[in-house]
Every structure is written in structure tokens, then in C-alpha cells.
Amino acid sequence: MQIETPPKNKTVYSQDEAFAASVEYFKGDDLAARVWVNKYALKDSDGNIYEKTPDDMHRRIAKEIARIEQRYSNPLTEDEIFDAIKDFKYIVPQGSPMAGIGNPYQIASLSNCFVIGNDGDSDSYGGIMKIDQEQVQLMKRRGGVGHDLSHIRPKGSPVKNSALTSTGIVPFMERYSNSTREVAQDGRRGALMLSVSINHPDSEDFIDAKMEQGKVTGANVSVRMDNAFMQAVKDGKNYTQKYPIFSDNPKYSKEIEAEKLWKKIVHNAWKSAEPGILFWDTIINESVPDCYADLGYKTVSTNPCGEIPLCPYDSCRLLAINLFSYVEYPFTKKASFNFDLFKKHIGIAQRIMDDIIDLELEKVDAIIEKIDADPQSEEIKAVERNLWKNIQTKANEGRRTGIGITAEGDMLAALGIKYGSSEGIDFSVEIHKTVALEAYRASVYAAKERGAFKIFDSEREKNNPFILRLKDADEKLYYDMLEYGRRNIALLTIAPTGTTSLMTQTTSGIEPVFLPVYKRRRKVNPNDKNVRVDFVDEVGDSWEEYVVFHHRFKQWMEANGIATGKNYSQEELNKIVKKSPYYKATSNDVDWMSKVRMQGAVQKWVDHSISVTINLPNDASEELVGKLYLEAWQAGCKGVTVYRDGSRSGVLISNEEKKAEENETLTAFPTKRPEILEADVVRFQNSKDKWIAFIGLIDGKPYEIFTGFADDEDGILIPRWVNEGVIIKNRNEDGSSRYDFQYKNKRGYKTTIEGLSHKFNPEFWNYAKLISSTLRHGMPIEKAVELINSLQLDTESINTWKNGVARALKRYVADGTEARKQKCENCNSTSLIYQEGCLTCKDCGSSKCG
Incomplete structure (x- = not known):
């Protein structure tokens, strides 16, 4: 193993230098430049930046991959690798590989996602706590995590402990969700997928768990649907x-x-976009790794976005191929797809992916070495060390890869093919069939040169539907695989490409374009010369509106002689869009059933799964959601997510309804404080200090909030397992006397901390009373958050407190609520909404928490 050491005498660039150089690199795209500098430029823990543009990053990656290539015959050179990955044009390592390859400043995995689990008696408290710790250990190294809860005993089952009966699945959903939120650092949230089988008696409780505001906010949830249940739904039978x-x-x-249960699933998905659905029999029957289920490769859950079903302790690294770059003469009558170059690059991409596994194994070795060197006792380190040893074993044994694509929407548009049309579906299937055949061919050739994955057995795979599809399409490939084996147990996926697509400046993943053109605002000084003021906000600031074109739409305009520098009216823009190949081909335009059928057809050539969302308008019916789910099952999809516009916070309401709701809110709370309030307890880190918030609730809505330091000699000392089911009592109704805090201990007895108010810093307490009074008189939570953020406070400690109060309250803001008076740090847009306590930009998709 080669231990990476920080380079000496490297040039250090300031944030401004790197940003300016990257803006030039991305041809003026400041959003792409900001994303690259913030997320992927090489930097140390002190914030020193060692790369000026993505060229430096791509050279770093190429150098490391070339080092691994030297271990094998016929190695690729550093320049060959660099040419394939530079400029985000052809082959794009995603996320963790991009940031971590050749990075000597962090000890972290290169894997994007993991699944964990237990064997044997895994519904014991010991097993459940072990999973909780493993989840945190992975998330602190920036891995997304999935695990399944179907092994946990249903509610009311007898257990041999003091509780006598099991609490069921839901309390553990909340535990894992809270752990995810607690491990978040610097505004970056952990990513968690929780799944359960529809066959489990608590599945209805699981399906309902996230419908209560503020519950299970740190996890995505999906239900594993088997064919028997789907058939029972279709036939109207019991299950x-x-x-x-x-x-x-x-x-x-x-x-x-x-x-009846089906209708509940459909209703909840219609209302809140969850739960997602995993068609489990399709996943298992199609899964190549499940041919080795008895050897530890039984699939149990998926990563947080659902595109990689995995067995316990397996992981995957992601890479995308930019489909747009293979269109020659794009947006013209001569446009064609260069299949020869495409096939060549698929082979190189699969080889790079296999090299990245070797690099990952080096990273895991370094993680284990660090654990061994840590000063904690062996007992404390045992779970973390065993976790990484298990991950090491699976990566070394199965060598799983995750080759995917991006820019499918732009590719079709560049060829003059409408996304979602019959022609579009047929061409997409041809593309993904080509990816499958060429990636598997490269894996077979790699097995010939480097050796097959350790447990390869063609006899086990002979009846697998995916393998038989490859055989029908290319018999020579199939018989070569029988002779030489295959280097990797599974190879393909279609993941959401998120920030990757910002840097490729294309549509994301398999998705169509979101909008080909939209408007943004920038603040201007009305006294400057030649300035145009299009909008004056409520505080008197002046703004200029300007048009932003999707990069490839702009390229279409240029190819067709349409000026891109003109300030068009909306009517003019509509006419231009109507002439383009993007017309009626946006995420909101594409026929929903066609998109589901496209996903099912493409899925036949993807051995893992596909992350795709069916976007519906706000007025879509529950019946339509149910039809889409059934169509997805019948079309052969492995999973499906439906998002109805505005659904995260329930049905959007008209202005008249909103006014009525606000009036109702203003009179809903008693201004005379009840003697006893139920309360939530929220824990979080703020400026590296541990904080705790007590949030008094009426009808599940915040009525008061008190926040301060936790778990130290100057803070509030309560058990870490106490998060809910507590009460706050006050001696005087006006709050002038002390408050007492009471909770039930694990044996069910009440424990009281008297004089809670005296435990807090007096300044914190007085400001908290002020904020609580606004809540008690019905101020909407998002407006209370705005008020808190606007406070101008003198000391650093009180400003830290202010941030903590805002952070604690945000989790109660209804998803989909617009955030006023705030701008996106990435793109300067004012189109921000709350999503699970985080501010999400509707224009660029970036998210900030905390």
C-alpha cells in the first residue's frame, strides 16, 4: 500500500484566485466554478487550496489511476487517462472519487454509498445499537447509508426484558434519523435510506411515520413491495x-x-413524495450478485437515492459518462451519435472503475490504520474496526462498480429527438444496451488480464435474466465470460448526477431538462449609470432581472442563428422555446406514463437500478399516482419515486385559503400558557459546541423554545436517549417563575430536573422568552426564523445561540415553504424553499442546512 503524504512546497491559492480561474475555465459559469472550488478543489483542513482549476484536479486523478494501471499488463498512461476525464467532457468520476482520489489531506473512503446490516439475532438491542454506530461511522466519512428494518420485531411482540413487549419499528426509525442529523457537519447533511418489507406487520406504521411533522426528518423511506402484494392489489384480494x-x-x-394499505401508500406519496417504492422481487430476480446470496451477497436495501441495491457491508463508487459529448454536429441536421468513440470510452471507464477499487482498498487500509492508532480502548474501537474490515472484504471479493451516464436529455435534444417519444425511448434503450455490453466486455477482458472476482461462478449465474439478456445480444461476449470470468460482480447504475451535471453543464442523469430558460435577479444600485431596475423589494432594494439559458439550449440557439445576448420578453422567450427540441420535453412536460415505460425499458440493461423521479403538477390526482406505481411494476422498474409539485407540505393553497389558514393559526394557540406542555428535545452541534433545545408543543407546533449548552459542566445534563415524550412545567402561568423539565426514565418512572430556567445562561433565557412570545401569538415558524436571523446581537456567544434557535425551529417549517429575504449562496437566486429543515434552491438545486 502506498501511504499518501501531503505535498511539500505546493502553491497555495486564495479562494478568490481559484474562483476567478475556475470562472474562466467554465466560460463564465460562476455556479459551476463555485461548486467546484467549494466541493472538489484539493484543500487541507485549514482551508488552504492547492488546485486552481479542474485541470489540476483531473491531473491529480489521472496520476493516481495511472499508478494503479502500472500493476497490470497493457497499462493506460497518465495522458490517456487525463484526455478521457479532462474538461468533464467524456468520463466523470462522481462525488467521493472526484474529491478523494490522490487527496493526502483526508482519511476517507472513495465510496459514494454503503448498505449495512446484521446476521442472526439482529433485532436485539445490541444489534440495533451496532447498526446505529456503524451508520454514524460511515456518515462521518461522507458515505450515504442504507439499511433495512424488516428484521425488527413488530409492535407488541413479547421480549425477554423489562419492557416485556417490543416497541416495533417506528421508534428505531426516529433513532436512526436523529443520528443522521447529529452527524451532519458544516451544513452538510448525512444521507440515509430506511426500508421495510410490505410483508412486515408494522409496515403501515412505517409508511405513516414521516407524515407527522418533524418526525424521521433525517431519512428517506422506501417500502419493499413483493409481487404477491402487487397482484393482491390488482386483483382486490387480501394479503x-x-x-x-x-x-x-x-x-x-x-x-x-x-x-386499503395500497391506498394509504399512494395517498402518502401523493401528499409528501414518500414513501418511495422498491419492487423487491424484480430487484432480487434480476440481481446478478444475488446469485451469490448464500456467500454473503443477499441484497437487503439500497443506497439513499435507490440506484444501488446492496448486500450488507458492500459499497459502490460512481462514475458518469457524458452522453452529450458523443453527439457530432449537435442541434443541426447533420447531428449523429459517435458509437465507436462511445464504445471505446465505456471500456476505458470500466477499467478506471476497477482501478478505483484498488485505490479504495488503499483508503480503507489507511482508515483501519488510523483506528488502530487512535488512543481509545480496543472495546470502543471494535465496532468501527470490524465495520471497515467487512467493507474491505466485500470490496476486495466482489469488486462492484457503478458506471452510469449523465446528459441523456441533452443528448436526445442535440439529435433532434423528443424526450419521452417512442423514438426517444428506442434510442435511449440502444444507448444503455451499448453501455451494458461494452462494460461487461471490458470486465471480461480485465478478468483475462487481472483475474476474475474471487467468487465468480458461471454455473450460479446461468439462469439470471440479465446475464441471459447479454447472451441473446452477444453470444461471443457470453462465452468469453464463461472462459475467463468477469472482473466485477455487478457494474452498472443510473444515479442522480447533481453537482456533476453543473460541471458538465448538462441535464442530470437520465432526466429531461428541468427548464431550458428562466429568469434570475441581481441586486443593483439604482444610481449607477446604464442600470436597469426591474423590481424593488419590500425593503427598498433594487433588482435587475436577467435571463439564464440552460447551457445546451444556448448552444442550440447559437447553432440556429438566434442571438443569446438580447434581453427577451417572456413572450419572445416562449416563441424561441417552441422552435427548439426542448419544447414539451421538460421534466414537467414529459408524459408521465411514457417516462415510466422508458425507465422500465432501460432498466433491462442496467444490472443495479435507476434513480429517477416522476414529476407531477400540483393538481395531479391520487388515482394517477396509483396508476403510475402499477405501470412501473408492470414495466419492470425496480423502484419509483413520484413528486407532486408542492407536495412536501401537503396541498398548496390559494391566497384566500392561506389567509384563512393564517387567521386560524393566530387564534389556535392559547396566549395563557398551560401549566404543562409536551416537548421535543433537539440536539445539535453549533460552532463545535454541543447544544440542546427544548421545544414546547401544542398540537405538534412550536409554542416556546429554550436553547443552550448541553452535556458539560455549564450546560443541561440529561440522558442522550431522551429526545421526545417529555414535558415542561412552569409554576406561574406568566413564566415569571422557574420551569421544571420532566421525562420518563427507561423503567417508566418520572424524573424531574427542577429549575430548568436557572440552568440556562440568563441572556439566552431572556431572548428565548422574547422568541417564544412571537410563537405563542401565532407567528408562522418560517417568519419567526426570519426574525431570529435578522437580530443584530453584540457578542459571539449570543450570535451562536441565535443560530441554534433558528436551526432548531427550522425542522418544524413545512416542506415546500418559501424562504423570503434570503438568497442562494451558489446562484444568488431568491427562489429558496424549506426541505426537511434545510434551505433548497429551486433554480440550482443546492442545499444548505444549519
């Missing part, structure tokens, strides 16, 4: 749930109306 799930001799079973 039997069991524990253990699918057991021939279950300890517990119950018969349910399949259609």
Missing part, C-alpha cells in the same frame, strides 16, 4: 403479513386488505 417476514413458520401473522 398476509408475517414475522419473520416470508417465514413458513411465522411467530406472528395477520391478514390485511391489500388495496
Whole structure:
């Protein structure tokens, strides 16, 4: 193993220098430049930046991959690798590989996602706590995590401890969700997927868990649907749930109306975009790794976005191929797709992916070495060390890769093909079939040169539907695989490309364009010469509106002689869009059933899964959501997510309804404080200090909030497992006397901390009373957050407190709520909404928490 050491005498660039150079690199695209500098430029823990433009990063990556290539015959050179990855044009390592390859300043994995789990008696408290710790250990190294809860005993089951009966799945959902939120650092949230089988007796509780405001906000949730349940829904029949799930001799079973539970799933997805659905029998039956289920490769859950189903302790690294770059003469009548170059680059991409596994194994070695060198006791380090040893084993044994694509929407537009049309679906299928055949061919050639993955057995795979599809398409490839084996257990995915697509300046993943053209605002000085003021906001600031074109739409305009520097009216823009190949091909335009059928057709050539969202307008019916889910199952999709515009906060309301709702809110709370309030306890880190917030609730809405330091000699000392089910009592109704805090301990007895108000810094307490009074008189939570953020406070400590109060309250803001008076730090847009306590930009998709 080569231990990376920080380079000596390297040039250090300031943030401004790197940003200016990157803006020039991205031809004026300040959003792409900001994303690259903030997320991917090489920097140390002190913030020193060692790369000026992405060219430096791509050279760093090429150098490391070339080092691995030297271990094998017929190695690629550094320049060959650099030419394939430079300018984000052809091959694009995603996320963790881009940031971590050749990075000597961090000890972190190169994997984008992991799944964890237990064998045997995994629903014991010990097993559940072990998963909680493993999840945190992975997230602190920036990995997304998934795990399944189907092994946990249903609510009310007998247990041999003091509780006598099991609490069921939901409390553990909240535990894992809270852990995800706690591990977030510097505004970056952890990513978690929780899944459960529809066969589990608690699945209905699981499906409902996120419908209560503020609950399970740190996780995505998906239900594993089996074919028997889907058929029961289609036929209007009953369905039997069991524990253990699918057991021939279950300890517990119950018969349910399949259609009734189905309607609840559909309703919740219509209202809140969750739960997502995983068609589990399709996933398992199609899965090549599940041919080795008895050897530890049984798929149990997926990564947070659902595109990589995994067995426990397996991981995956992602890479995208930029489809747009293979269109020659784009947006013209001569446009064509260069399949020869495409096939060549797929082979190189698969080879690079295999090299990245070797680099990952070096990173895991370094992580284990660090754990061994840490001063904690062996007992404390055991879970973390065993976790990484298990991950090391799976990566070394199966060598799983995750080759995907981006820019599918732009590729089709550049060829003059409408996204979602029959022609578009057929061409996309041809593209993904080519990816599958060439990636598997490269893996077979790599097996010939480097050796097959350790447990390869063609006999196990001979009846796998995906492998048989490859055989039908290319018999020579199939028989070569029988002779030489395959280097990698599974190879393909289609992931969301997020920030990657900002740097490729294309549409994301398999998705169509979101909008080909939109308007933004920038603040201007009305006294400057030649300035145009289009809008004056409520505080008197002047703004100029300007048009932003999607990069490839702008390229279409240039190819067709349409000026891009003109300030068009909306009517003129509409006419221009109507002439383009993007017309009626945006995420909101594409026929929903066509998109589902396209996903099912493409899925036949993707051995893992596809992350794709079906976007629906706000007025879409629950019936339509149900039809889309059924169509997705029948089309052969492995999973599906439906997002109805504005659904995160329920149905959007008209101005008249909103006024009525606000008036109702203003009179909903009693201004005379009840003697006893139920409360939530929120824990978080703020400026590296541990903080705690007590949030008094009425009807689940914040009525008061008190925040301060936690768990030290100057703070509030309460058990870390106390997060909910508590009360705050006050002796005087006006709050002039002390407040007491009371909770039930693990044995059910009440424990009281008297004089809670005296435990806080008096300045914190007085400001908290002020904020609480605005809540008690009905100020909407998002406006209370705005008020808190606008406070001009003198000392650093009180400003830190202010940030903590705002952070604690944000989790109660309804998803989809617009954030006024705030701008996106990436693109300067004012189109910000709250999503699970985070501010998300509707224009560029960036998110900031905390």
C-alpha cells in the first residue's frame, strides 16, 4: 500500500484566485466554478487550496489511476487517462472519487454509498445499537447509508426484558434519523435510506411515520413491495403479513386488505413524495450478485437515492459518462451519435472503475490504520474496526462498480429527438444496451488480464435474466465470460448526477431538462449609470432581472442563428422555446406514463437500478399516482419515486385559503400558557459546541423554545436517549417563575430536573422568552426564523445561540415553504424553499442546512 503524504512546497491559492480561474475555465459559469472550488478543489483542513482549476484536479486523478494501471499488463498512461476525464467532457468520476482520489489531506473512503446490516439475532438491542454506530461511522466519512428494518420485531411482540413487549419499528426509525442529523457537519447533511418489507406487520406504521411533522426528518423511506402484494392489489384480494417476514413458520401473522394499505401508500406519496417504492422481487430476480446470496451477497436495501441495491457491508463508487459529448454536429441536421468513440470510452471507464477499487482498498487500509492508532480502548474501537474490515472484504471479493451516464436529455435534444417519444425511448434503450455490453466486455477482458472476482461462478449465474439478456445480444461476449470470468460482480447504475451535471453543464442523469430558460435577479444600485431596475423589494432594494439559458439550449440557439445576448420578453422567450427540441420535453412536460415505460425499458440493461423521479403538477390526482406505481411494476422498474409539485407540505393553497389558514393559526394557540406542555428535545452541534433545545408543543407546533449548552459542566445534563415524550412545567402561568423539565426514565418512572430556567445562561433565557412570545401569538415558524436571523446581537456567544434557535425551529417549517429575504449562496437566486429543515434552491438545486 502506498501511504499518501501531503505535498511539500505546493502553491497555495486564495479562494478568490481559484474562483476567478475556475470562472474562466467554465466560460463564465460562476455556479459551476463555485461548486467546484467549494466541493472538489484539493484543500487541507485549514482551508488552504492547492488546485486552481479542474485541470489540476483531473491531473491529480489521472496520476493516481495511472499508478494503479502500472500493476497490470497493457497499462493506460497518465495522458490517456487525463484526455478521457479532462474538461468533464467524456468520463466523470462522481462525488467521493472526484474529491478523494490522490487527496493526502483526508482519511476517507472513495465510496459514494454503503448498505449495512446484521446476521442472526439482529433485532436485539445490541444489534440495533451496532447498526446505529456503524451508520454514524460511515456518515462521518461522507458515505450515504442504507439499511433495512424488516428484521425488527413488530409492535407488541413479547421480549425477554423489562419492557416485556417490543416497541416495533417506528421508534428505531426516529433513532436512526436523529443520528443522521447529529452527524451532519458544516451544513452538510448525512444521507440515509430506511426500508421495510410490505410483508412486515408494522409496515403501515412505517409508511405513516414521516407524515407527522418533524418526525424521521433525517431519512428517506422506501417500502419493499413483493409481487404477491402487487397482484393482491390488482386483483382486490387480501394479503398476509408475517414475522419473520416470508417465514413458513411465522411467530406472528395477520391478514390485511391489500388495496386499503395500497391506498394509504399512494395517498402518502401523493401528499409528501414518500414513501418511495422498491419492487423487491424484480430487484432480487434480476440481481446478478444475488446469485451469490448464500456467500454473503443477499441484497437487503439500497443506497439513499435507490440506484444501488446492496448486500450488507458492500459499497459502490460512481462514475458518469457524458452522453452529450458523443453527439457530432449537435442541434443541426447533420447531428449523429459517435458509437465507436462511445464504445471505446465505456471500456476505458470500466477499467478506471476497477482501478478505483484498488485505490479504495488503499483508503480503507489507511482508515483501519488510523483506528488502530487512535488512543481509545480496543472495546470502543471494535465496532468501527470490524465495520471497515467487512467493507474491505466485500470490496476486495466482489469488486462492484457503478458506471452510469449523465446528459441523456441533452443528448436526445442535440439529435433532434423528443424526450419521452417512442423514438426517444428506442434510442435511449440502444444507448444503455451499448453501455451494458461494452462494460461487461471490458470486465471480461480485465478478468483475462487481472483475474476474475474471487467468487465468480458461471454455473450460479446461468439462469439470471440479465446475464441471459447479454447472451441473446452477444453470444461471443457470453462465452468469453464463461472462459475467463468477469472482473466485477455487478457494474452498472443510473444515479442522480447533481453537482456533476453543473460541471458538465448538462441535464442530470437520465432526466429531461428541468427548464431550458428562466429568469434570475441581481441586486443593483439604482444610481449607477446604464442600470436597469426591474423590481424593488419590500425593503427598498433594487433588482435587475436577467435571463439564464440552460447551457445546451444556448448552444442550440447559437447553432440556429438566434442571438443569446438580447434581453427577451417572456413572450419572445416562449416563441424561441417552441422552435427548439426542448419544447414539451421538460421534466414537467414529459408524459408521465411514457417516462415510466422508458425507465422500465432501460432498466433491462442496467444490472443495479435507476434513480429517477416522476414529476407531477400540483393538481395531479391520487388515482394517477396509483396508476403510475402499477405501470412501473408492470414495466419492470425496480423502484419509483413520484413528486407532486408542492407536495412536501401537503396541498398548496390559494391566497384566500392561506389567509384563512393564517387567521386560524393566530387564534389556535392559547396566549395563557398551560401549566404543562409536551416537548421535543433537539440536539445539535453549533460552532463545535454541543447544544440542546427544548421545544414546547401544542398540537405538534412550536409554542416556546429554550436553547443552550448541553452535556458539560455549564450546560443541561440529561440522558442522550431522551429526545421526545417529555414535558415542561412552569409554576406561574406568566413564566415569571422557574420551569421544571420532566421525562420518563427507561423503567417508566418520572424524573424531574427542577429549575430548568436557572440552568440556562440568563441572556439566552431572556431572548428565548422574547422568541417564544412571537410563537405563542401565532407567528408562522418560517417568519419567526426570519426574525431570529435578522437580530443584530453584540457578542459571539449570543450570535451562536441565535443560530441554534433558528436551526432548531427550522425542522418544524413545512416542506415546500418559501424562504423570503434570503438568497442562494451558489446562484444568488431568491427562489429558496424549506426541505426537511434545510434551505433548497429551486433554480440550482443546492442545499444548505444549519
